[in-house]
Each structure stands twice: as structure tokens, then as C-alpha cells.
Amino acid sequence: MEIKTLESEFAEQYREIRLTALQTNPESFSASYEEERLYPIERFIARLENPHAFTFGALIEDKLVGVVRLVLEQSEKMKHRANIYGMYVLPDYRSNGIGKSLMEQAIEKVKETVYIEQIYLTVVATNVPAKKLYQSLGFAVFGLDKRALRVRDTYFDEELMVLQLKG
Template identity: 55%
Template sequence: MEIRQLHGNDAEMYRLLRHEALRINPEAFSSSYEDEMYYEEQEYRQRLDSKFTYTFGAFDEGKLVGVVTLVPEGKVKLKHRANIFAMYVTPAKRGEGTGRYLMKMAMRKATELKGIEQIYLTVTGNNEPAKKLYSSLGFETYGVDKRAMRVGDKYYDEELMVLFL
């Protein structure tokens, strides 16, 4: 398993995995497949080449099988914070430690960035494996956003979690 930061030249692989994530686990993301289905490689290339975000990918035999994005806050009063977004591991690779490796890489990057003191994330309330992973890495739930998302006719709570570095 290779874990590395993604860049613009990884955009097509990222696009394919992102679309898979949005189709397979729509309850896990605020974006939907319908929101992004027409996004071309170029939109993802711009995301991956941004100086303000860090997206890490897990590769198994050259195939992108997992991703996570770290986004430091930009405003002066919030510069001590960063956020985790778009965490996803393809179903065939779940339970093998891929998510842990990705999260540790994002956490390591946060500690390298000047002034980051805490990392925030949200997780769907019924996603027990993800909550267990985040808790094992030191994240703590500090709140619940009731009925935060609606997919079709079903509502999902989101747990708000933080890690103090």
C-alpha cells in the first residue's frame, strides 16, 4: 500500500473514485453524485492542485483505493484549525487499515503546518466503523447535528468530532 499526496495528474483516478463514493455511500457526503456527475477531470485537477488543500490517496498495485482531504482554515481567527473532508475507502479495501493510514497521513500533515492545533471532521451517525477509527485516533465527539442530511426520504445525523493536537 502506497500513501501519497495527490496532484493534478491524479485527477482522472480521483474523479472515478469520488463518483464511486458518492454513488455507493451517498449518506457519507454532503455532495451528491447528482451534484458532481458532470464534473470533468479539469474540475478535480484544480482541486488537487490547490495550494490550500491536501488530498492524500491510498494506492494498491497502482490503483487508487482510498482518499482523504485536509483543509486548513484560511481566516486569521481560525488558522489554528483544519478540517477533514471526503474520506473514502473502496469497499474491497475496508477493514485492512487503509483508512487509518490515510488519516495518519492527514494528521501528520496538519502537525507540519504552522499553527494547526485542532482538526475537525463530521461522520454519519450510523457509520460505526468510521466512528471507531476516528475515536481510536483520538478524535472526540463534541456534538450531534440531528437530521443533518437527507438522502431520498431518509434523514441522517452527523457526529461532530475534534482532535486536539
């Protein structure tokens, strides 16, 4: 397995895994498959080329099997923060440390950015494996967003988590 920063040549694979994630686990993402399937490939290329964000991919024999996105805040008052979005590993590849490797790569990237003091993420409150992963990396819950997401007629709470790197 190799973890690398995805660039525009991975846009098609990134789009494919993103759409799979939105279909497979709709409760885990604020975006919806119905919306994102309509996005042109240029939108995925733009995500990968954003200078303030990094999309890390786990590759096994050139197949993208997992992704996570790190976005650095840009406003003056929030530049000390970064956010994790879109964490996903294909079901057949779970429980092999791929998610942990992706998260560790994102955390390492943040540590290279000396002005970032904390990393935020949200996780569906019922997603026990993801919560265990994040807690094992030092993330702690600091809040609960009740009924944060609605998929059809079912509501999902999200736990707000933070990893304090400084302070």
C-alpha cells in the first residue's frame, strides 16, 4: 500500500471512490450522491488542485482504495485550524490499517504547517469504528450536533472532534 497526495491525474479515480462513498455510506457525508454525480470532472480536478487543501489517497497496485481530505482554514482568525473531510476506505479494504495510515499522513502534513494548532472533524455518532480510529489518534469529542444530517426521513447526530497539536 502507498499513501500519496492526489493530483489532477487521479481525478477520475477520486470521483469514482467519492461517489461510491456517498452511495455506500450516505449517512457519513454531508454531500449527497444525487448532487455530486452531476458535478463535472473539472470540479474534482479543482478539489485536487486547491493550494489550501490536500487529498490523500491509499493505493494498492495503482487502485485507489481510500481517501481523506485535509483543508487548511484561510481567514486570518481561523488560520490556526485545519479540517478533515471525506474520510473513506472501500469496504473490502477496511480493518487493514488503511484509514489510520491516511489519517496519519494528514496529521503529518499539518505538523509541517507550523501555524496550525488544531484539527477538526465530524463523525456520525453511530460510526463506532471511525470514532475508535480518531480517538486512537488523539482526537477528542467536544460537542454533539443533534440531527446534523437527514438521509431520506432518518436523522443522524454528529460528534464534533478536535486534535489539539499546540496549546
